[in-house]
Amino acid sequence: MNIVIVGHVDHGKSTVVGRLLADTNSLPQGKLEQVREFCSRNSRPFEYAFLLDALRDERAQGITIDTARVFFKTAKRPYVILDAPGHVEFVKNMVTGASRADAALLVIDANEGIKENSRRHAHLLSMLGIRQLAVLVNKMDLVGHDEKKFRAIVSDFEKHLAGVGLKAAYFIPVVGYEGENLASRSKNLGWYSGPTVLEALDAFNEPLALDGTAFRMPVQDVYKFTASGDTRRIIAGSVESGSAKIGDELVFYPSGKKSTIASLEGFPRARVAGKLVAGGTDGFTLSEQIYVGRGELAARAGEPAPQVGTRVKASVFWLGKRPLHSDKEYVLKLGTGRARARLESVLKAVDAAELRARNDAETVERFEIAECVFRLSRPLAFDLDGLTPATTRFVLVDDFEISGGGIIRENVTADSNKARSGQAGAKFHQKAALIIVNGEGATGVALKSLESTLTEQGRTVHVLEAPESKIAEHAQVLLEAGLVVLTAAVSTKLLGELKKRLPAHAIHSVTLDARDEHSVVRSILDETSA
Amino acid sequence: MTHLDELESRSIHILREAYSSFRNLGMLWSIGKDSTVLLWLTRKAFFGHVPIPLIHIDTNYKIPEMIEYRDRLAREWALNLIVGQNKKALAEKTTFPDGTIDRLACCKLLKTQALKDTLTAQHFTGIIAGIRADEEGSRSKERYFSPRNRESDWDIGDQPPEFWNQYKTDFAPGTHLRIHPLLDWTELNIWEYIGREKIPTVSLYYDQGTGKRYRSLGCYPCTFPVESTAKNVDEIIAELRTGKFANVAERSGRAQDKDDGGTLETLRRDGYM
Numbered sequence: 001m002n003i004v005i006v007g008h009v010d011h012g013k014s015t016v017v018g019r020l021l022a023d024t025n026s027l028p029q030g031k032l033e034q035v036r037e038f039c040s041r042n043s044r045p046f047e048y049a050f051l052l053d054a055l056r057d058e059r060a061q062g063i064t065i066d067t068a069r070v071f072f073k074t075a076k077r078p079y080v081i082l083d084a085p086g087h088v089e090f091v092k093n094m095v096t097g098a099s100r101a102d103a104a105l106l107v108i109d110a111n112e113g114i115k116e117n118s119r120r121h122a123h124l125l126s127m128l129g130i131r132q133l134a135v136l137v138n139k140m141d142l143v144g145h146d147e148k149k150f151r152a153i154v155s156d157f158e159k160h161l162a163g164v165g166l167k168a169a170y171f172i173p174v175v176g177y178e179g180e181n182l183a184s185r186s187k188n189l190g191w192y193s194g195p196t197v198l199e200a201l202d203a204f205n206e207p208l209a210l211d212g213t214a215f216r217m218p219v220q221d222v223y224k225f226t227a228s229g230d231t232r233r234i235i236a237g238s239v240e241s242g243s244a245k246i247g248d249e250l251v252f253y254p255s256g257k258k259s260t261i262a263s264l265e266g267f268p269r270a271r272v273a274g275k276l277v278a279g280g281t282d283g284f285t286l287s288e289q290i291y292v293g294r295g296e297l298a299a300r301a302g303e304p305a306p307q308v309g310t311r312v313k314a315s316v317f318w319l320g321k322r323p324l325h326s327d328k329e330y331v332l333k334l335g336t337g338r339a340r341a342r343l344e345s346v347l348k349a350v351d352a353a354e355l356r357a358r359n360d361a362e363t364v365e366r367f368e369i370a371e372c373v374f375r376l377s378r379p380l381a382f383d384l385d386g387l388t389p390a391t392t393r394f395v396l397v398d399d400f401e402i403s404g405g406g407i408i409r410e411n412v413t414a415d416s417n418k419a420r421s422g423q424a425g426a427k428f429h430q431k432a433a434l435i436i437v438n439g440e441g442a443t444g445v446a447l448k449s450l451e452s453t454l455t456e457q458g459r460t461v462h463v464l465e466a467p468e469s470k471i472a473e474h475a476q477v478l479l480e481a482g483l484v485v486l487t488a489a490v491s492t493k494l495l496g497e498l499k500k501r502l503p504a505h506a507i508h509s510v511t512l513d514a515r516d517e518h519s520v521v522r523s524i525l526d527e528t529s530a
Numbered sequence: 531m532t533h534l535d536e537l538e539s540r541s542i543h544i545l546r547e548a549y550s551s552f553r554n555l556g557m558l559w560s561i562g563k564d565s566t567v568l569l570w571l572t573r574k575a576f577f578g579h580v581p582i583p584l585i586h587i588d589t590n591y592k593i594p595e596m597i598e599y600r601d602r603l604a605r606e607w608a609l610n611l612i613v614g615q616n617k618k619a620l621a622e623k624t625t626f627p628d629g630t631i632d633r634l635a636c637c638k639l640l641k642t643q644a645l646k647d648t649l650t651a652q653h654f655t656g657i658i659a660g661i662r663a664d665e666e667g668s669r670s671k672e673r674y675f676s677p678r679n680r681e682s683d684w685d686i687g688d689q690p691p692e693f694w695n696q697y698k699t700d701f702a703p704g705t706h707l708r709i710h711p712l713l714d715w716t717e718l719n720i721w722e723y724i725g726r727e728k729i730p731t732v733s734l735y736y737d738q739g740t741g742k743r744y745r746s747l748g749c750y751p752c753t754f755p756v757e758s759t760a761k762n763v764d765e766i767i768a769e770l771r772t773g774k775f776a777n778v779a780e781r782s783g784r785a786q787d788k789d790d791g792g793t794l795e796t797l798r799r800d801g802y803m
C-alpha cells in the first residue's frame with residue numbers, strides 16, 4: 001500500500017518516517033551509524049530525517065527537496081512510504097508523490113500549529129482524490145505533552161478539512177524524534193487512547209477494485225510487428241475498470257467505431273487469462289479491421305457510454321510558474337488522449353491554502369484551485385461519474401512541462417455547438433493542404449478510413465480519385481476551396497506538376513505503415529491546424 | 531491482483547507510454563537481474579517482441595559468463611543489441627584495474643562516458659533503465675520519466691512534476707528522457723518475479739559450491755560476492771525473506787559506491803544510471 005506523508009516545512013515528516021524505519025528494523029545494517037557519523041563529522045545533532053534526505057543539498061539545508069520512496073513491512077502488509085517535501089517551493093514534488101498514494105499522513109507541529117502548507121497540502125490531497133487520512137500532531141514534547149494544545153489543533157484542523165471535503169480517520173499526538181506513538185505507545189501521552197501510527201496504517205483500507213464498473217480501456221497503441229513475421233494487429237492498453245471477453249462488442253470513443261473482440265493476446269501466450277480485467281495489460285485483436293489508435297477509449301456496447309466533448313467544465317489546480325491564461329494554448333492529456341486546450345473562462349478561483357475566493361478572476365495563479373471552462377482542439381472521451389478516476393482526470397502541459405491537473409465536472413460541448421451553428425458561413429477551421437499518402441498501408445480503404453478519422457477530428461477532407469492526368473487540376477481547385485485533400489502515392493512526373501500548381505508549403509507527404517494510422521493522423525492534424 | 535501483478539502492470543504501462551511517445555528509444559541492458567526483468571517486461575508489453583534496441587555498455591571488465599549469456603539471449607530473443615565501449619580509455623589504460631585512476635574516475639570513463647557517447651552517436655531521445663528506488667538515496671528520488679539535458683546532466687533539485695498516470699512525454703529539443711519502469715520494485719520483488727516467470731539469469735547469482743554468490747553484478751575488479759549458499763531462485767527468495775540480508779545494502783559488494791563518501795549521487799548527476 002502506498003502512503004504519502006505531507007505537511008508544512010520542518011514539521012517533522014522525514015523524522016517520523018526515519019524513526020518509523022528505525023523502530024521497525026527496516027534499515028540496512030550500518031545505515032544509522034553512517035548517518036550518526038555524518039552528523040558528528042559535520043558537528044550537527046543527529047537527525048533521523050537524514051535517513052530519507054539523502055541528497056547533498058537536502059542535508060546541507062536540513063530540508064527535503066524531493067519525495068523519497070522507502071519500503072517497509074508490517075505483519076499485515078508491505079508499504080511504500082512517500083516522504084514529501086513541505087517547503088512551498090517544492091509543492092510540485094509533493095503532488096508527484098501524493099498522486100500515487102492510497103492514503104496520507106499529514107504532520108502538524110504542535111508548537112508552531114497549523115501553517116500555510118498544512119492547509120494547502122490537505123486541499124491538494126483532496127484534489128488528487130485521496131480519501132483516507134490520519135493527522136499526526138508532532139513535537140508534543142515542545143508543548144509539554146499537553147492535551148489541550150492537541151485538542152485545539154484538532155478542532156481547528158477538522159474545520160479546514162471539512163472545507164476541502166476531507167475527514168481524518170485519526171488525529172494522533174506523537175513525538176517523532178523519540179518515536180512516541182509511532183511504533184509503540186507513549187507513556188508521556190497517556191491521555192491518548194487511539195491507535196499508534198503503525199496501527200493507523202494497518203487500519204487503512206486497500207484501494208477498491210474497479211472490476212464492477214463499466215469497461216474502460218484507453219488505447220495506448222496498436223501494434224503490428226509484421227517485420228518479425230507477426231500478423232496480429234493488437235490493440236494494447238491498461239484496463240482501468242470493468243472487464244471484457246472474446247465476442248464482446250466494443251465501441252471506441254470519440255470515433256464511435258465498433259467491432260468485436262476476436263482474441264485476447266498476451267505473453268507468454270499460454271498465460272493469457274479468459275478475460276480482460278481491471279488493472280491488467282493484456283491486449284486483443286478485433287474481428288473487423290477498423291482503424292483505431294492511441295487516444296481512443298474502448299468501452300463495451302450495452303454498458304454506460306463515456307462522454308465525448310470539445311468543451312468541458314473542470315476543477316483544476318495550478319502549479320505552473322506562469323498563471324494559467326486564456327492567451328495561451330496548453331496540451332490537455334486525459335487517459336491516452338491528447339488535445340490542445342484553451343482556457344475559456346474562470347468561474348471561481350480559490351487560494352489552496354487560505355480558501356479565499358477571488359471574484360472575477362481571469363487567470364488561475366500558482367497554487368490556486370479553480371473552476372474553469374476549457375475548449376479543446378479535438379473531441380476527447382471521458383467520464384463524469386468518477387467511478388473510473390483515470391478517465392476523469394487530466395493534466396495540462398505548458399511548454400513541455402506538466403503544470404496543472406484537473407477533474408472534469410461537466411460536458412458543456414452541446415452549448416457551444418448551438419452557439420457555433422448561429423455563425424452563418426463560418427469558414428473551415430483548417431489550413432488547406434494536399435497530403436500525399438505513401439507506404440504499404442496506403443490502400444483505398446485506408447484512405448477512406450483516414451478521411452473519416454480526420455472528419456471526426458473536425459477537418460473537412462476530400463479523397464482524390466481522379467485519373468492521373470486530372471489530379472493536379474482537381475487538387476488545385478479543392479485546395480483553393482480550403483479543403484484538406486488526400487491522395488495515394490504519385491509519380492515523380494505528377495509531383496513535379498503539383499509543385500507548379502500548388503504552394504510548396506501546402507504539399508505534405510506522410511507514410512502510412514502498418515503500425516498505426518494514429519501517428520499519421522496526428523501529423524496531418526498538426527500540418528493543417530488553422 | 532497480487533502486488534507483483536500491480537508492479538508488472540505499471541511497468542508495462544510505462545514501457546508502452548515510452549514506446550508511443552519517443553521515436554528514438556533505447557533500453558540499457560546490463561545483463562544483471564533488474565534489466566533482464568525489464569527486458570522480460572518489454573517482451574510482455576509488446577506481445578513477445580522487443581521493438582526497442584538494447585544498449586549494453588561493455589567496460590571490458592565484465593565477468594566472461596555475462597557476455598556469453600548476453601549473446602545467447604540476443605540470439606534466442608531476436609534482440610537488436612548495440613554494444614558501447616570507451617575504446618580510447620581502454621587503449622590508453624586509463625582505468626582503475628590498470629592502476630592509473632580511482633574507481634569513481636574509472637566508472638565515469640568506462641560507463642558514463644561510454645554511455646554518453648553511445649547516446650549521442652545514435653541520437654536517442656528516450657533511454658529506458660532498470661534502476662530501483664530501494665537501491666540508494668538518489669534513486670529513491672527519481673521520476674518515472676526524468677529529463678536530462680544535452681550533456682546528460684540531471685537537475686535533481688528541480689525535477690518536473692508527474693502525476694496520476696500522466697508522465698513527462700513532451701520535451702524540448704536537445705534534451706532527452708530517462709525512463710525508469712522499475713522504480714517501485716524491491717530486490718525481493720525482482721527475485722519473486724524471476725521465479726514466477728521463470729526468467730533465465732546468469733549463474734553467478736547462485737552458489738556454485740563455493741559458499742559464495744553475487745548479489746549485484748558489475749565489473750570483476752570492483753564487485754565482490756556475498757557469503758551465501760543459495761543455489762537457485764527459490765533459495766534466494768527464502769534467504770531474502772528470512773532477512774539474512776535485511777541488514778546489508780544490496781550494492782555493498784560494489785566498491786565504487788563508497789569512494790565518494792558512500793554516495794552515487796555524484797556519478798548519477800553526471801549521467802550514470
Ligand SMILES: Nc1nc2c(ncn2[C@@H]2O[C@H](COP(=O)(O)OP(=O)(O)OP(=O)(O)O)[C@@H](O)[C@H]2O)c(=O)[nH]1
Pocket residue numbers: 007008009010011012013014015016047048049062063064065084085086087138139140141142174175176177178
Ligand atoms: N523537539 C522535536 N523536534 C522534532 C521532532 N520531530 C522532528 N523534529 C525536528 O524538526 C526538524 C525538522 O524535521 P524534518 O523531519 O526534517 O521535517 P520535515 O517535515 O521532513 O521537513 P521538510 O521535509 O523539509 O518539509 C528537525 O530538526 C527534527 O529533528 C519532535 O518530535 N520533537
Ligand SMILES: [Mg+2]
Pocket residue numbers: 013014015049063064083084085086
Ligand atoms: Mg522532510
